[in-house]
Each structure stands twice: as C-alpha cells, then as structure tokens.
Amino acid sequence: MSSSLQRISLAVLAGFAGVALAACGGEQEATSSSETSAATISENPNASVVGGPKPVSPTTSVADDHAGHTQCGITKGPDGSLRILILQGDVSCDTVQQVATQYSPKIATGQPQQVSGWQCGPSETAGILASCSKGDQEFGLAP
Structure with a gap:
C-alpha cells in the first residue's frame, strides 16, 4: 500500500x-x-x-369575583355545586333558591328554559354559567 x-x-x-x-x-x-x-x-x-378557568379554592369564592352581589347558597349543577348569586334587582334568596333548584337539572341542555315565570339559560357574563331573569331581577349560577 x-x-x-x-x-x-x-x-x-x-x-x-x-x-x-x-x-x-x-x-x-x-x-x-x-x-x-x-x-x-x-x-x-x-x-x-x-390560561384557563380559575378554580375556586376554599379561600377564594366566586362571590369575590362578583363583589357586591348577594350570595344565596348553593344548588346542584351538572358537574357539581353551583353558587347562587343575585346579580340585579330586589329579589329574596328564598325565591332565587327555589327557581335555581328547579332550573339546575335543566342547565345541561344549554337551551333557554322558563321556570316559574323566570327566563333561564346560558349566561354571557364572565364567571356565570347560567342566569335567570324576570323583569329587572336577575340571578346567576356560578361554579
């Protein structure tokens, strides 16, 4: 080589x-x-x-996100408990709790519903899953 x-x-x-x-x-x-x-x-x-939805923790509630709104307890929702918040008008917590209890099983349909004279359906308000209104009164259901 x-x-x-x-x-x-x-x-x-x-x-x-x-x-x-x-x-x-x-x-x-x-x-x-x-x-x-x-x-x-x-x-x-x-x-x-x-980014994504802010989970509710024991120290932070949806009521904090909607300061000034009266919270009227909770109701069952399609994926767990929902907080009931009076968004507008002079309405009692007893009234909104009754309507919320009747409407909550219907939320999953995503369709507007009439419940005891209230118009209920999906909400366009941030942090509110669904809302019901009657005249100048409105309440919302929030996770």
Missing part, C-alpha cells in the same frame, strides 16, 4: 472514530442536559402559565 493511500485510510478511520466518539458523548450530554432542563423548567417561577 502506498504511503499516501495509508495516510488517507488513517485520516478516514480517525474521522469515523471522532464522529463515533462525538455521537456517544452527545447522547450522554443530551440526556444530562435534558434532565437538567426539565428540572429547571418545572422549578422556574417565571415560566409561562397556560
């Missing part, structure tokens, strides 16, 4: 060896880097937060 052919063969072999070693090192580095990144991301207090 000529010396120039030997040099080319050695250069090619050295190149393959370098690529193979770099690839092995890259895998180890990638694994340790990704593990570090995952830990850093989950521990990062400045990480972006995905």
Whole structure:
C-alpha cells in the first residue's frame, strides 16, 4: 500500500472514530442536559402559565369575583355545586333558591328554559354559567 493511500485510510478511520466518539458523548450530554432542563423548567417561577378557568379554592369564592352581589347558597349543577348569586334587582334568596333548584337539572341542555315565570339559560357574563331573569331581577349560577 502506498504511503499516501495509508495516510488517507488513517485520516478516514480517525474521522469515523471522532464522529463515533462525538455521537456517544452527545447522547450522554443530551440526556444530562435534558434532565437538567426539565428540572429547571418545572422549578422556574417565571415560566409561562397556560390560561384557563380559575378554580375556586376554599379561600377564594366566586362571590369575590362578583363583589357586591348577594350570595344565596348553593344548588346542584351538572358537574357539581353551583353558587347562587343575585346579580340585579330586589329579589329574596328564598325565591332565587327555589327557581335555581328547579332550573339546575335543566342547565345541561344549554337551551333557554322558563321556570316559574323566570327566563333561564346560558349566561354571557364572565364567571356565570347560567342566569335567570324576570323583569329587572336577575340571578346567576356560578361554579
């Protein structure tokens, strides 16, 4: 074999060896880097937060989100309890509780319903799932 052919063969072999070693090192580095990144991301207090509904916690209530509205207890909803809030007008909690109890099983239909002279249906007010109105009186049902 000529010396120039030997040099080319050695250069090619050295190149393959370098690529193979770099690839092995890259895998180890990638694994340790990704593990570090995952830990850093989950521990990062400045990480972006995905938007969505704000869950109700024991220390925060929907009534806080609708300050100034009278809360009249709870009723059963399609996915759990709903808070009954007087949104407008002079109406008693007893009245809205009775209407809410009759209407709550019908909420899941998503269709307007008439209940004891009240027009009830899905609400367009933020944080209110459904509402019922009669004249200038209105109450809402909120998670």
